[in-house]
Amino acid sequence: MKGIIRRSFAPAAWLGWQVESNWASPLLFLAFSVLKPVAGVLILVFMYNTVSRAGTSAPIYGYIYLGNALYVYVGTVMAGTSYSILEDRERYRVLKYLYIAPINIPVYLFGRATPRFLAGSLAAAITIFFGIVFFKVPVHLTLVNWPLFLTALMLGVVCLAGMGIVLGSWTLTLRTQPWFLGESTAAALYLFSGALFPLTLLPRFLQPIGYLMPITYWLELMRRALLGPAAAVFPTLATLSNAQLFLILGVQTAFFLGLAFVAFRFFDRIARDKGLIDALSDF
Amino acid sequence: MNAPIAFAAAKTTRPDSGWRLFLRTIVARAYPRVVGQQREKAWLFFETFIPFVAIVSYVYVYRALDAPPDYIGFVVIGGAMTAFWINVMWNMSAQLYWEKDNGNLPLYIIAPNSLMAILLGMALGGMLATTLRAIVIVGLGTLLFHVPFALSSAAELAVIFVLSMAALYGLGMMLASVFLLHGRNAFQIVSALQEPVYFITGFYFPIRSFGFTLAVAVSAIPLTLGLDAMRQLMFASGPTLGLLSVRMEMAILAVLAIVFVYTAKLWLDHMERRAVQEGALTDRRR
């Protein structure tokens, strides 16, 4: 275990940090960290203000805002993990060397995801900060259930990393459009995770997809930690206690971690058969 | 390998130049993209169905807010137009950054063709996927969510669309010149500005929400006025939510198209000269 961490996880986390922090200009980095997430949430704030008469005190406002703010982890951790595989294969062209090194590739990918988690945390924190200070999101820092928040965050991020490895492994077998796989999946999951609206608004036959998604339960836990009783207004998961939500999320996390290792082996074999470990998807 | 190579010189025709070379280059550069998409069809799923699913999220946001039905239509049309924005930004402007990475950019520069033609070829090649994406979003969106279209003038809509595209692609070529020189920085800027552009362009809500002054200020982005005009032409409540009259917006788009395309030519030439001075064309660190 120590060897795996020393050879696979630690260098990958260091490398991921070098890549993430390699900004030509700190100003640009700030723009990226502030502008991008805040603009994303502003779209929703303006959509809300354009049609709603209820004002920012309505529970749906906090629901939408926080769902969007926290969803940034899906982009940075889940999509980011699959993006790392592509970067290593196509931009830095080192994936073939990683393959022949005595490291554990899935663990390496976890390591690469770690700095992205930090970047995602920065974006989420900034968005929530702006929400509290400028956009009247009803979050009171003194009333936040921090143990619940942090525990749910850690569990959710591990689950997202596992999902990212599944996606990333699949990415290895694609020659065209591989760059969009992670982002596209994150965009599609927006619909089924209760990030922007309660699942009960979806047609009945689509709702089970949302109930199968770990992101649904994760976002519910995070909202409960930040909003307190206001989060219980929506009936979707109101009947489940925190413990039950943790249990479901825990089982799903274990499932996706297992699936990550299985999927990696499966797609890895396909990629090797097709000679795609060092392929370029250029046109 | 001992035979002399004369290319049967007597039969060789003079190479094309000017407009003929321009058109040949567009076709040749579009070719890899079109053929690539035929050879691996995974894009059909990722470029059409997945973006549609993402758009549906915004539809349900409006449903959660009990928004009027026209707003569902705004999301559908806005979502369709994001396809063109993405094609311009990532399949054209940023593509020069990738071409430097894969070694093709120097070969494009030292050839006698025009960089504008290369860029247009890239954009044209991506048009198939882009158009299909837009059609899927509009088609499925209309079918599933019963979007209440109320088209007032198909002719004006067509003109607005064409002018918006001309201005948008002109803007894209201007940005491509920035990529040429600044490479990695520009890539990060475009990536960082994606959501801000979606926001200030009003892809999903009427731009009038910004207030008149600010809305006019952001009209320099072609899709801002293009979308505003499309909403006015396609939906019953569109005219009441519009920023300026359709005719006025048409005129502004025409001016933007001319200005952007002309400026693109100037910028491309200027940036290429600067890139040559600084050695940026082959430096993969930039």
Next chain:
Amino acid sequence: MMHMSDTPAIRIENLGRVYKTRGTRRERHQTKERVALCDVNLEVPRGEFFGLLGPNGAGKTSLIKILVTLLAPTTGRARVAGFDVVENPHQVRPRINMVSGGESSGYGLLTVRENLWMFSQFYGIDNKTARGRIDELLEIVHLKDRANTKSSDLSTGLRQKMNIVRGFLTDPEVIFLDEPTLGLDVGAARDVRNFIRNWMLAQSGRTTLLTTHYMAEADDLCDRVAIINEGRVLACDSPSNLKRRLRQEAIFHMEVSALNGTLDAFQKLPGVRKVVHTALDDKSQLEFILDADDAISGVISALTAHRAQILNLQKREPTLEDVFVDLVGMSLAEAEKKQS
């Protein structure tokens, strides 16, 4: 009136290129300058096969980039096919092409034929002419059977052959070859050299500028060679004339048992102009450039005094490598190490 055929294919006057580089993150605000080229003067007449020989980092690629209009000089000027590369790049480009070693051009999903057709279109070549040339060139480089293979499925050597075809497909007046045989196996490299030689022979007006750090390649192909090191041209003449400079000297190649200690003792011997030492696993290789044959006896005595056993001793004809050593004071390999 000067005819175009009278103007040199390449004219370089007082050319210099300085790169500004930023330091590490800590030294971010310090801009360092690196001189890639300094005061280069060269003229290549039409129809000449010209070589630029030097170690890695000598400035060969920077010079080619300037001549093909990818890079501007910091000082001086250059003209290719009669046109200034900075003032009139659009006049230069229809007349030239470039092939680099280790190049990955084109798109992996396209076949060889498709990639080549695409590049031909950027030069305005009509489809019929392009097809004919592609077929002819693929036949010559023995790649015709792979014409419909995706370029991503080609080996490095075959991909380089495709790149070579890409460069010659446009029938340029001046072609620039930047280490075209880099990374190729012996057979493929020989094929490429034969191809280039035959292309030059077919029409008198064609000009080639080849950069290489393979001495034998320059010796074999080039009408004239410029030796370049640290951005400066040290000598420029035909390979035979350059070697003739050393004909008065005697060049001995020796293998001896492993030598310990410095070469100072040998360098100071009477009649020894230069000595280059290459340490191998259990022996040493020594190259001596001597003023005359009889200086060898002093060298042998010195070796005996150092208890070195002579395993092999040969007198040989000077090569371009020897010319380089004579000019620079170290071998090509040592010069590359110093550059890095």
